[in-house]
Amino acid sequence: MFPELNDLLNASPDRAEPGKLTLLCDAETDGSFLVHHFLSFYLKANCKVCFVALVQSFSHYNIVGQKLGVSLTTARERGQLVFLEGLRSAVDIFFRAEGKAHPLQFLREAKAASLQPLYEFVREALEPVDQGEAAWKRPVLLVDDLSVLLSLGVGVVAVLDFIHYCRACVCCRLQLRVLWRTPSPPAQRGRSLTFQYKIQDKSVSFFAKGLSPAVL
Amino acid sequence: MLESLLGPGGLVLLRDSVEWEGRSLLKALVRRAALRGERVHVLGCEVSEEEFREGFDSGTNSRLVYHDLFRDPLNWSNTGEALPGGPLGVLRALCTRTGPGPVTIALDSLSWLLLHLPCTTLCQTLHALSRQDSRPDDSSPVERVHVLGLLHEELHGPGPVETLSSLAQTEVTLSGSGDQASAHILCRRPQHRPTHKIQWFTILPDFSLDLQGGSPLKSQPHPDPRTHPVDPTSHLTFNLHLSKKEKEAKDSLTLPFQFSSEKQQALLCRGLGQATSHIFYEPDAYDDLDQEDPDDDLDI
Numbered sequence: 001m002f003p004e005l006n007d008l009l010n011a012s013p014d015r016a017e018p019g020k021l022t023l024l025c026d027a028e029t030d031g032s033f034l035v036h037h038f039l040s041f042y043l044k045a046n047c048k049v050c051f052v053a054l055v056q057s058f059s060h061y062n063i064v065g066q067k068l069g070v071s072l073t074t075a076r077e078r079g080q081l082v083f084l085e086g087l088r089s090a091v092d093i094f095f096r097a098e099g100k101a102h103p104l105q106f107l108r109e110a111k112a113a114s115l116q117p118l119y120e121f122v123r124e125a126l127e128p129v130d131q132g133e134a135a136w137k138r139p140v141l142l143v144d145d146l147s148v149l150l151s152l153g154v155g156v157v158a159v160l161d162f163i164h165y166c167r168a169c170v171c172c173r174l175q176l177r178v179l180w181r182t183p184s185p186p187a188q189r190g191r192s193l194t195f196q197y198k199i200q201d202k203s204v205s206f207f208a209k210g211l212s213p214a215v216l
Numbered sequence: 217m218l219e220s221l222l223g224p225g226g227l228v229l230l231r232d233s234v235e236w237e238g239r240s241l242l243k244a245l246v247r248r249a250a251l252r253g254e255r256v257h258v259l260g261c262e263v264s265e266e267e268f269r270e271g272f273d274s275g276t277n278s279r280l281v282y283h284d285l286f287r288d289p290l291n292w293s294n295t296g297e298a299l300p301g302g303p304l305g306v307l308r309a310l311c312t313r314t315g316p317g318p319v320t321i322a323l324d325s326l327s328w329l330l331l332h333l334p335c336t337t338l339c340q341t342l343h344a345l346s347r348q349d350s351r352p353d354d355s356s357p358v359e360r361v362h363v364l365g366l367l368h369e370e371l372h373g374p375g376p377v378e379t380l381s382s383l384a385q386t387e388v389t390l391s392g393s394g395d396q397a398s399a400h401i402l403c404r405r406p407q408h409r410p411t412h413k414i415q416w417f418t419i420l421p422d423f424s425l426d427l428q429g430g431s432p433l434k435s436q437p438h439p440d441p442r443t444h445p446v447d448p449t450s451h452l453t454f455n456l457h458l459s460k461k462e463k464e465a466k467d468s469l470t471l472p473f474q475f476s477s478e479k480q481q482a483l484l485c486r487g488l489g490q491a492t493s494h495i496f497y498e499p500d501a502y503d504d505l506d507q508e509d510p511d512d513d514l515d516i
Contacts, residue, residue, distance in 0.1 A: 172264045
């Protein structure tokens, strides 16, 4: 994770906020460094993470994760990380026997109408198992990324329904055991702040617009 | 005018956007209806019941009936907890009167319903929902039905938005400036011209409405207490500061075109007529100083 980004977002692994949906958008640039940041952030925060990775392979995320101080292999082995490698498992659909629907079952359907199998995969991955699961804190779902689903022919409403169900499951239902809730003041306009950034090998530096030494 | 939104019956359309959210205003109107003793039915599609009820006092919560379409609207869990008939079934069930007295129906949100139901079906159901008070064969006194619909106008094309807008008796478009929210209210009443008004307002933590008279005073933008103000003079590649010696040299410098009193004296002294320059001329042997023919080209 990038410490400067943590400062900007006023976040820290030991006080990860529950019940939030964060949308990462990039336009004409590559925002994937944010995915690596949040993946390492929540693994360091000791959360149970389900990562639906449709863009890159497992080894790619693992290599970048190691630069940021987390090992995805270790996290997966000890059950903290459930990883759906979309690029590899997409091929499995064609070579498996009939049975329970594969999470990416929509690839086989002429009209990709529903992402229910993918939601079922996420729900089962993040459902707490009674024995030995007390070690992990709150569940986290990461999807990289939603536009791949649109490119693969899934309708916008189907993607919205998938996010709706994930939000209801991860942010609300699986949080019912948490007694502490932050009261949210109504009609508070979301503050928007703009920063520019420069990515280096192992870190990202943020600065206010137009004030980088490279610009001046 | 914002207080009288619930006056006439019919559909009140709340048009919000990502920048100016409308759920708080919807909750404020729901609270106002509940405080007037009306029964309030909320069709909740986008937020959980706990989140919607948060912030309401117990009186409001007791008059609020929440129809939960958030947890399992499409019956994916197959547990039988989903409301029968899906979204359309629930909406149609609201059309049948459940008792005497005025009732307010809040739809959170119309956008969700528009994405999952055909536009024509939704419009027909909305029309039936908001026209419950005009049944000529009913001998009981006419009770008003208020329908509040939240619409995220950025999600839809102009067609569905204009269609819903034509169904509405009142349209409230949320906007604002700086930190202050405003509502542009368009009221349509039969046989009257539509009326417009812009109302600036604030919603307090208990979801009561605080109306401001005119446009807000232009106040200084408050610095965000969370962010540290970035010092623009740090990490520069050039020097912005002067040392003490450089400052003194700068202050004692006279500019070349500055009209000081010394210059004025020098110019005035020159005008006294003293000869200040002399020309010494020694003619050569070939010079001919003939004043009548200085160019030597006249054939006289």
